Amino acid sequence: MTQPLVSVKDLSVQFTGNRKAQALSQVSFDLAPGEVLGLLGESGSGKSVTLRTLLRLHPERTTQVSGSVQVAGHDVLNLQGKALNHYRGGVASMVFQEPGLAFDPVYTIGQQMVEAILAHDGVDARTAQQQALQMLERVQIPQARRRLDAYPHELSGGMRQRAMIALALVCRPQLLLADEPTTALDATVQIQILLLLRELQKETGMSVIFVTHDIGAAVEVADRLAVMYAGRLVEMGDVAQVVQQPLHPYTRGLLASTVSAENRGQPLQAVPGSSPNLANLPAGCSFAPRCAHATAQCRREVPPTVLRGASALACWQPESEGQVW
Amino acid sequence: MTSSPVSDVLAVQDRGGPAQPLLVVKNLKKHFPVRGGLFEREPKFVHAVDGVSFSVAAGSTLGNVGESGCGKSTTARLIARLMPPDSGSLVFDGDGVAEYGGMALKEFRRNLQMVFQDSFASLNPRLTILETIAYGPQVHGMDAAIATQEGRALLARVGLEPDQFASRYPHELSGGQRQRVNIARALAFHPRLVILDEAVAALDKSVQAQVLNLLQELKAERQLTYVFISHDLHVVHYISDEVMVMYLGQVVERGPVERIYSDAAHPYTRALLLAVPSMDPAQRTQHSPLMGDPPNPINPPNGCRFRDRCSMAQDLCAASTPLLRAVGPYAEHIVACHMNDPMSGYRHATVKPSAAAALEATV
Numbered sequence: 116m117t118q119p120l121v122s123v124k125d126l127s128v129q130f131t132g133n134r135k136a137q138a139l140s141q142v143s144f145d146l147a148p149g150e151v152l153g154l155l156g157e158s159g160s161g162k163s164v165t166l167r168t169l170l171r172l173h174p175e176r177t178t179q180v181s182g183s184v185q186v187a188g189h190d191v192l193n194l195q196g197k198a199l200n201h202y203r204g205g206v207a208s209m210v211f212q213e214p215g216l217a218f219d220p221v222y223t224i225g226q227q228m229v230e231a232i233l234a235h236d237g238v239d240a241r242t243a244q245q246q247a248l249q250m251l252e253r254v255q256i257p258q259a260r261r262r263l264d265a266y267p268h269e270l271s272g273g274m275r276q277r278a279m280i281a282l283a284l285v286c287r288p289q290l291l292l293a294d295e296p297t298t299a300l301d302a303t304v305q306i307q308i309l310l311l312l313r314e315l316q317k318e319t320g321m322s323v324i325f326v327t328h329d330i331g332a333a334v335e336v337a338d339r340l341a342v343m344y345a346g347r348l349v350e351m352g353d354v355a356q357v358v359q360q361p362l363h364p365y366t367r368g369l370l371a372s373t374v375s376a377e378n379r380g381q382p383l384q385a386v387p388g389s390s391p392n393l394a395n396l397p398a399g400c401s402f403a404p405r406c407a408h409a410t411a412q413c414r415r416e417v418p419p420t421v422l423r424g425a426s427a428l429a430c431w432q433p434e435s436e437g438q439v440w
Numbered sequence: 441m442t443s444s445p446v447s448d449v450l451a452v453q454d455r456g457g458p459a460q461p462l463l464v465v466k467n468l469k470k471h472f473p474v475r476g477g478l479f480e481r482e483p484k485f486v487h488a489v490d491g492v493s494f495s496v497a498a499g500s501t502l503g504n505v506g507e508s509g510c511g512k513s514t515t516a517r518l519i520a521r522l523m524p525p526d527s528g529s530l531v532f533d534g535d536g537v538a539e540y541g542g543m544a545l546k547e548f549r550r551n552l553q554m555v556f557q558d559s560f561a562s563l564n565p566r567l568t569i570l571e572t573i574a575y576g577p578q579v580h581g582m583d584a585a586i587a588t589q590e591g592r593a594l595l596a597r598v599g600l601e602p603d604q605f606a607s608r609y610p611h612e613l614s615g616g617q618r619q620r621v622n623i624a625r626a627l628a629f630h631p632r633l634v635i636l637d638e639a640v641a642a643l644d645k646s647v648q649a650q651v652l653n654l655l656q657e658l659k660a661e662r663q664l665t666y667v668f669i670s671h672d673l674h675v676v677h678y679i680s681d682e683v684m685v686m687y688l689g690q691v692v693e694r695g696p697v698e699r700i701y702s703d704a705a706h707p708y709t710r711a712l713l714l715a716v717p718s719m720d721p722a723q724r725t726q727h728s729p730l731m732g733d734p735p736n737p738i739n740p741p742n743g744c745r746f747r748d749r750c751s752m753a754q755d756l757c758a759a760s761t762p763l764l765r766a767v768g769p770y771a772e773h774i775v776a777c778h779m780n781d782p783m784s785g786y787r788h789a790t791v792k793p794s795a796a797a798a799l800e801a802t803v
Binding site: 157158271272273274301302303304305306307309310313328329330331332334335354355358368369372373374375378379382383384385386387389390 | 645656671711716717718719730733
């Protein structure tokens with residue numbers, strides 16, 4: 116395997132503000148250059164926290180971070196000042212779920228893009244303007260020249276998300292972090308954005324971490340899938356393997372409870388219960404209270420994440436139901 | 441109007457029987473005025489719901505799908521009379537609603553309940569969940585002790601242990617639990633029709649499956665009729681008996697769920713179904729079935745409203761508005777598209793082979 120672009124080791128994040136929570140517990144994964152990793156999980160599973168930590172967006176005063184994060188040779192957790200500013204946007208940048216909230220409403224799309232270009236590249240304003248226009252054209256915004264002077268509220272949801280992607284990519288980052296970029300969009304627009312992301316990824320060769328709770332969206336763009344539960348990475352593997360032969364009971368439950376044409380007319384195989392409280396995690400495997408295969412060991416000890424090449428699994432009972440890891 | 445005995449104020453019976461439509465909606469319209477600029481002389485309107493007619497058979501589930509802004513939620517709110525329609529009428533189990541000689545609005549609302557998407561915003565933060573559930577029936581004249589007792593039974597039924605949950609406030613519950621409370625509150629009236637407006641959209645997948653199972657069980661137990669509004673085509677496929685597809689305030693296609701999902705007739709329905717992400721990494725979507733966003737519902741295009749996004753559109757589609765008519769021999773399956781109407785003058789021969797093939801591949 117070539118040198119990974121992103122290398123996360125034993126990353127733990129704890130929020131120590133008014134509401135305490137163990138948001139991430141010992142998450143480790145590598146990402147190769149040009150690879151697309153889908154980060155799948157329900158609300159509170161830590162997928163967005165992982166992304167935000169990669170960009171150092173959490174308030175330092177109320178967040179305790181341990182472990183290490185290396186992105187393209189940068190020690191992300193120890194970046195300061197100018198180096199951090201260069202890293203954000205220049206090496207890694209982010210596309211948010213709500214483009215309506217992520218843009219500044221009082222500046223035009225063009226002004227915001229030009230500002231980013233001027234901050235990162237030593238070019239003059241005219242060139243920056245030119246680059247912004249080219250980028251808008253690349254994300255297939257019709258009448259790009261006019262949209263440059265448009266305010267965020269003048270664009271439709273899908274168009275705003277395209278502009279958001281253009282803004283994220285305008286300084287040619289090596290890593291794109293996409294935090295549920297299509298969740299707020301209609302299905303017909305969602306598929307356009309997914310196809311666009313896939314196309315841009317191929318064109319630029321960047322790596323992408325794509326966070327979603329929608330398995331279908333992840334399958335459309337990702338090479339590898341990582342499934343998170345209650346702040347831990349429980350399973351990781353090739354998309355086809357995870358979707359077709361899931362090993363972790365949680366992944367299996369998630370796939371079984373996904374509504375599709377086959378289970379019409381019969382009850383869904385729902386996972387009982389709900390996700391644990393992050394302020395008060397159970398002692399052993401956090402999925403044990405909901406798991407049909409849980410043993411005394413599962414309730415007592417946290418299962419280690421066993422890495423095998425690009426795959427990973429954290430389960431004491433991986434062979435339940437005849438699945439052999 | 442007959443007066444009901446005090447002992448069972450909430451008891452209602454199905455009069456029409458199973459074969460009769462429980463709810464008939466006729467030509468429902470709602471146009472919201474938009475404040476124009478200072479010098480704009482003509483007032484503008486958002487055509488949110490523009491002549492929607494349908495019926496829901498007793499004991500069935502009608503799924504209502506469409507993109508955001510197509511009028512699905514406004515239709516639901518108009519039916520529940522959360523806002524007055526500009527025109528249109530409702531017939532509930534044979535009685536006209538809120539009209540002379542028909543059913544009083546208060547009585548209608550007892551028969552119809554609604555569950556909303558935002559489980560938190562639809563609960564009163566200052567009432568415990570048991571108070572919330574027991575409140576409505578008391579307004580309708582039920583004794584407080586009985587209402588509380590029934591409320592506890594309902595909580596148990598939706599899977600929330602009354603001893604543990606009854607005295608909690610909404611913020612002390614998770615999203616899935618709150619949505620169960622909303623369902624229990626709706627059922628406290630013994631309604632016959634429940635409108636579920638994106639009721640499972642905000643829930644995590646594993647919890648969504650639990651709530652869908654609960655809804656199916658309750659429907660069988662209590663002979664409920666559902667109008668299920670959702671943008672999630674998988675969920676609609678799973679739960680519905682009939683599906684109604686809306687586009688820009690109008691119904692474009694409607695039919696039994698198997699017909700819609702296997703042999704959709706409207707190009708828009710086909711595009712919607714194609715836009716669902718593939719679950720097989722070996723068969724990823726290669727082309728987007730529709731370009732652009734849904735158009736602005738202010739000043740919708742004349743003729744067929746879908747025509748400027750439709751790859752099959754011809755001059756005819758701009759010139760005349762297609763009407764809902766049966767697809768071939770299937771009387772239950774109706775569609776508003778000139779391609780379906782042999783008398784419309786649509787020239788099938790001139791359809792570009794590539795466009796036709798792309799659409800054929802979907803079915």
